[in-house]
Amino acid sequence: MTGALWLDPALRCLRAPNPGPLTGPGTNTYIVGRGAVAVIDPGPQIESHLQAILAALGLGETVARILVTHSHRDHSPLAAALSQATGAPVCAFGDSLTGRSAVMERLAADSALGGGEGVDPAFRPDITLPDGARIAVGAEQLQALWTPGHFGNHLCFLWRGHAFSGDHVMGWATTLVSPPDGDLTAFMDSLDRLEALAPQRLFPGHGDPVEDGIPRIRALRQHRLHRKAEILKHMTQGPATIASLTRAIYTDTPPHLHTAAARNVLAHLIDLTETGRVDAHPAPCADATFRLRKNS
Template identity: 40%
Template sequence: MGFLTEAEPERGVAQQILPGIRRLVARNPGIMTYHGTNTYLIDGDDGLTVLDPGPDDPAHIRDLLNAAGNVPITRIVLSHTHHDHLGALAGLKAATGAPSYGFQRPATRSFTPDHKLADGDSIAGLVAVHTPGHASDHLAFAYRDFLFSADHVMSWSSSIVNPPDGDMQAYYASLHRLLDRNDTAYLPGHGPLLPNPRALVAEMLAHRRKREETILAAVQNAPTTVAELAHHLYAKQDPMLKIAAERNVLAHLIKLRAEGIVIEHANIWQAI
């Protein structure tokens, strides 16, 4: 697929991405996060909106406060509640007093947003687009003519769909929803700006369908387990990537089960 790469960004520096929008990349690089979580600072008439405060890292919070300078941070918006996006929220709130905004039904029980957002709600020019799949509480945000796509569609890699909160049926539906839009670019939760995003969205959807066809063919050939399928389909060596591959396979199988195509008993999956 047409994924992008970029040089490791300068740490502690908020880089101008688009007019009025800067990106500060957190110091949490890894095989699941690329160079780190993207935190966006968005200029507004009443101060700065921080989109995705990032991981629980005092250095990242200091970087955000330094990047804001004398301009007040007036709100903190969350795309979803995975720890690498939510972790810095408490520290940033304590430092700024800014209220939080997030999906009305957060997937992380310990978090309740100060202001709950539903699909279509608008805050500081950001329009919430509910895009479940990677996470049930996942919001993308339309802004001007582009989209903050968070972890639903990233420029550097596909997303993991990890049951039970991750849902492959919902992921497909959310990809279809984005294909119906005309955003000129995506600003993702990890990795660089993605131009002409609909092409990659279509590729991702086709890739998932092909993967699902391969999984179904294997299950139709003989009953099997998630681990066996992931081993033959992905051949990942890194332990974290092996786990991610298994979770994606499981998500596909759960989708096929919901569609009445496969069944599972004692962790063995077979076609109906």
């Protein structure tokens, strides 16, 4: 994608030049409104992308708000430079530690848990947006929906019956849930919250718009339930590690994605441990051994 693609008379999309295995064709930056606009997910710290965002603004248009779905380095770092260039405040749920569950806070104290891939530790919003916050930008109204799971501070933004879904729901791939920033229990709950609002279209952080939001949300939920069932089935054969489960379950996944797949397996095992289905020795971490709990 070169330049801005108009998805609606009040919505433009630019794609950052950061394609990759976990970013697909690149990060989507959205410009919402006409005149006074909101920019959603400025993207990675790439000067050419900053200039592309500024060039996409029409004559006399101003950036009134910079909205960030979550603070991974492919979404949030350019926010500070865009704010400096436009004077617009950066708005998000909080910094990179905000929104973690008590379980993840406890597990994060164990350095063996791993994780932290792609986090933007320096991210600090100018304005914090609580769950349900309404954002008025010119003639447009958006609403923040806290959707932890992929990341503790993840927000979706509701707009005209649609949703900017960040990395919570995408059409081209399933979502990475890497503890402690990712939390599978929270992810499943957030899918329920988003589905209950029945968004028509989803504008994700990567890839093309999802034209029918509800079936995609349900497909992601079913995918996670299927992976959970696969994990439990393989564990009936005896104790397992994250590595052994990843090899057994992700047979259809290219090997270069197995590191990410292993993080999803860990997220499932933490959820199963917390719900009493599985025991971990020692505590859940990247190198632990996991066993089905008797009478589970």
